[in-house]
Structure formats: structure tokens, C-alpha cells
Amino acid sequence: MIVNKDKCIGCGRCLIYCPVRAIRIVNRKAEIDQNMCTECANCQRAAVCSQDALEKVPLEWPRQVRSQMSDVTTVYRGVNGRGTEEMKTNDVTHRYKKGFAGIAVEMGRPQVSTTLRDLEKISMALAEHGAEFEERNPITSYIVDLKTGKINPEILDERVISGIVEVTVPIEKLQECVEAVIEEADNIDTVFSLDVVCVNNEDGTNDARNILDAAGIWYRPNAKNNVGLGHVD
Numbered sequence: 001m002i003v004n005k006d007k008c009i010g011c012g013r014c015l016i017y018c019p020v021r022a023i024r025i026v027n028r029k030a031e032i033d034q035n036m037c038t039e040c041a042n043c044q045r046a047a048v049c050s051q052d053a054l055e056k057v058p059l060e061w062p063r064q065v066r067s068q069m070s071d072v073t074t075v076y077r078g079v080n081g082r083g084t085e086e087m088k089t090n091d092v093t094h095r096y097k098k099g100f101a102g103i104a105v106e107m108g109r110p111q112v113s114t115t116l117r118d119l120e121k122i123s124m125a126l127a128e129h130g131a132e133f134e135e136r137n138p139i140t141s142y143i144v145d146l147k148t149g150k151i152n153p154e155i156l157d158e159r160v161i162s163g164i165v166e167v168t169v170p171i172e173k174l175q176e177c178v179e180a181v182i183e184e185a186d187n188i189d190t191v192f193s194l195d196v197v198c199v200n201n202e203d204g205t206n207d208a209r210n211i212l213d214a215a216g217i218w219y220r221p222n223a224k225n226n227v228g229l230g231h232v233d
């Protein structure tokens, strides 16, 4: 995103619509910090600029990655923005089978953001413990070696509002994978949440919960009630 300085009157109305505070007023004109800008287009979509001074410009590679991951109107790999489809509706998609657990590490947030470099630290930590990357996840498409979790080096410094590393692991590997992510946390320059998905047993117990309890790893149990509006491709 750029500011057309010939049009901008420096009113400052666009500033609060930027989720990473990349816009500031300098010499009575808006200025966008191009390193911080995630190309999310929120500022323009908010339609608060009376001068039409905020302009989207065609993005070259690797900057396109910012838009692919941060602009909800950009459809990339069939997904709008950073998201993965239907991760939390396993009763419809059956992505996580008995004997396996899903792990999702949701990195970055509005106001904080993240980079592909941080996402790579987590993808590599998980790959080291035999995790399998979710095929349809946008981050997976940036990984050049699924065995190591290495992301295309050309894009490591691209900033995005958030991204999700999403994997499946055999249930017996769950504890080591979760511990690997927790250990990597000190090296990560953003916030993240760690989700574990596992289907209940018929008697209502849950293998993932048993493992995390035994390992003394704190978590907040969460369930999603599906009302039948999910879908399968």
C-alpha cells in the first residue's frame, strides 16, 4: 500500500485502521512504513480517506506473500487470508483420525504481526519430531522441504498479520511435539497460541488430554458444537 502524497491532506483518519500501526503522519502527510506494512489493505477497505489517497500497487514476489496471508480479500490456495479451512470442524472433515492428533500453532495477531522467519522456527521444530504438514494450509505451500520444515528463504523476512503452522502427528509423538514448540517459544518474536485437536474415544476420554495431563502441560479444554452447516469439498 502506498500513499499518494499529492492527494493526502494529512487528516490522520486512516491511522487507526492499520492493524500494525504502519501509518504515521510526517510533514502533514501520511507515510507508510513499508517494512511493517502487511499489505492487508484494511486502511483502504475502511473507506475513510476522503481524498482516495491510499493506493494498492501491484506486488512483486516475494512481497505478494504479505497480501496472500494478510488480505482477507486475497484468495490463495482456496483460502481467504491466513486461514486454514475447517480445522475446527473435524466431525465433518475427518481430517484427524483415531491414533493421531492435529497441532496448529497460530502465530501473530493484529497489532503484533509476525514474519515467515518465525513461522519457520516452528515448522522446523515440528518437522524434527516427525510431524506431517497439512497439505491445504497456506504456510505448507511455502515450505520447500517437508522433511525439515524449511521455508523458501526468499520470503523469510516478509511480514504478515498472522499465520498458522498446521500438522498431524501420531498420538505417541504428541508430547514431544508440544514440548518442542514450547521450547522454541523463547526464540519467537511474536505471540502465538498452540492448539491440539484430537477426537474423543467412545467412552468420552481423550488421548491427547491424557498425554498432556500426564506430562503436566497446562491447556484449556475447548469443544466446538457443529450445527450441521459445515461442508466437505
Ligand code: SF4
Binding pocket: 001, 017, 018, 019, 020, 021, 022, 023, 032, 036, 037, 038, 039, 040, 041, 042, 043, 044
Ligand atoms: S495495507 Fe494494512 S498494514 Fe499496510 S498500511 Fe494499510 S492497513 Fe496498514
Ligand code: SF4
Binding pocket: 003, 007, 008, 009, 010, 011, 012, 013, 014, 015, 029, 030, 048, 049, 050, 051, 052, 053, 054
Ligand atoms: S485518510 Fe487519506 S488524506 Fe487522511 S491521512 Fe490518511 S491517506 Fe491522508
